[in-house]
Amino acid sequence: MAGNSGTFDAGEAIFLVVAAGRGARAGAGGPKQYRELAGRQVLTRTLEALLNGAPEARALVTIHPDDLDLYQGAVAPLPDSLRERLLEPVFGGATRQDSVCNGLEALAALGAADDASVLIHDAARPFVAPGLIARALDAAREKGAAVPGLPVIDTIKKVAEDERIVATPERATLRAVQTPQAFRLALILAAHRAVRADGCRELTDDAAVAEWAGHCVFVFPGEAANIKLTTAEDFLRAETRMLNDLPDVRTGQGFDVHAFGEGDHVWLGGVQVPHDHGLVGHSDADVLLHAITDAVLGAIADGDIGAHFPPSDPQWRGAASDRFLRHAVARVAARGGRVAHIDATLICERPKVGPHRDAIRAQIAEIMDLPLDRVAVKATTSERLGFTGRQEGIAALAMATVRLP
Template identity: 85%
Template sequence: MGQGEASEDGSGAIFLVVAAGRGARAGDGGPKQYRELAGRQVLTRTLESLLKVAPQARARVVIHADDLDLFRAAIAPLTDELREKIDPPVFGGATRQDSVCNGLEALAAAGAPEDTPVLIHDAARPFVGPGLIFRALAAAREKGAAIPGTPVTDTIKQVAEDARIVGTPDRATLRAAQTPQAFRLGLILASHRAVREDGCRELTDDAAVAEWAGHCVFVFDGESDNIKLTTGEDFLRAEAKLLNNLPDVRTGQGFDVHAFGEGDHVWLGGVKVAHTQGLVGHSDADVLLHAITDAVLGAIAEGDIGAHFPPSDPQWRGAPSELFLRHAVGLVAAKGGRVAHIDATLICEKPKVGPHRDAIREKIASIMQLPLDRVAVKATTSERLGFTGRQEGMAALAMATVRLP
């Protein structure tokens, strides 16, 4: 094992995650730290990567003042254990440098000792690995100021304003800087305060802030996988990387039937659809969500919906079926996998599904945290044959594609 990897658990350390930027270079879609990456938000993945490795550490996230709801949505999928390690967020400033300074001031105001190891990390680096985190924790304690860096493999040219080459640095002396950058709190906070008081121009990273303040900053080994998501192309490559880590592709199928009874609506895919009758069932009788739930459970060989939510249990009487589907998707996530695609078909004469199809797809995508183009919903009749043809009830069948490690 590398230095610090044997026993470092993050005791007393704090991850300061910088998530206040707008991410304009990533294109449309909102701040990049809140965009979905293979079904989960980038910030969700980043916090999970940090806190799972260092169970005794805590995290503080610096966010934009407009993003409080986005932040809450990003931490919601984390386990209760991980969410308990995240302190209330801090609002950032006009620049990244201001945002980090605000975060450090909040740590000091909360009573963190000056020798607290602080790891300052970009929210848009979700692939930070355990080895890198261990090295950063050790460097913060032993060096006081250190950053991860990777060797530069391309030849670097220094150019003038007219594009003339004016120098070729020796690439053996160069490193590409990454995060988490590791410091003792007192050292980096004093450095940021000095830069702020001096009115110094914006510096490119926290190491530059410490250097400007006269401190020696060391470099430890970074990781080539620890990429920062900056452009739309970065997101495409990251998505492909995650899918390549889930090579076990499985398919499950589900089928469900419910009879018509008294009522003035039916629930289809989590959407309330007006009808002259209702569907009879122990829960809300959402035949479509029941079929999809069974398809997901089948793909991971986890029984069927009745095994997880017995109709004999009174607590599920009238329950919304999205609870069942969320549970099934959670079981996939607990195995380190993800649902890749859903294809479902409703079989009925009435009500007509077409006018509600888009709303149903959007609701299912929201429940399962899937992009809309990964949810297909179709409808057909049985040509007036059988119980559906006689309008005695509705049926649904579904196929779920799941990817696992």
């Protein structure tokens, strides 16, 4: 299980991420925090945004008891430097309020200081920005209890059961509240314990819990971009927003050839395919991954596979080619972009690719952290013409589409 227990410093900042809900309003597809958003799970994006936004902070996630495998899958793509700052996840309760209380109790049991700044955040808010996180941390230290809020633009009406308007609150005094909500640990833990002991009704957020316990809660500026993904329409809007943030669409091509030699298998797309010959190369000679790697590097005009992994360097002798492709994808990510689609073709008489196509596509999608429907793999013969027709080797062509800021 990803995470650590560790020790806590006085005043340390800790994110408590609430991810135990079922997200029924988002429609079919499982809990919304584990759904993909532009190729990555929502929780992955949320944790990355939080931990990058506060480099000294750690995070604890409350999850549903049935979701441990989903949680591990969500944190796996995070860099080691971020995963190391995750505490062991805690099982949530029947309600969000219970889940937060369980998380706070876990922090206290782990030895978090009373004056630790705890930022309680919805897992389904992946667009939290560093500036908002900084304001939340300042508010936790200065006020003890504070929440981000936005001025209300629309006129609000209070209605009776028969939909008759009974009041029009003054708009200037209203705020639409977001997360992360910021507290000193001792204050919010005591408030949640008091609510739990009293058995009062479910309160809608942690500010309400603190208010119920008699604390003053302050508001600091929120951000309109810090949306919560609740419905299927929210996911569509979020996808569109992310695509609009990456308007520079580029295409790269790759081509590679490897000759047959001795062996009993070939590597194609990271999959070991039985054959009466092997492929000759300095690495594992995975002709398909080599072509895709060059296509990705070509899309960002960043040289080719030989420039990044010279055949003259002995450290790459026999190396698994997925390392090369992961490196190319990381080069795209380092520029704030992402790979949008891969289309690749193998050219050979044998071995037959069809029986292995699904496994190859799945492996490439895993290596590149792409949805399966963004990876196309085809195969053709050369009608017994040329070196592939004479079964002297295999060729591969690839096209990569990349989106950059």
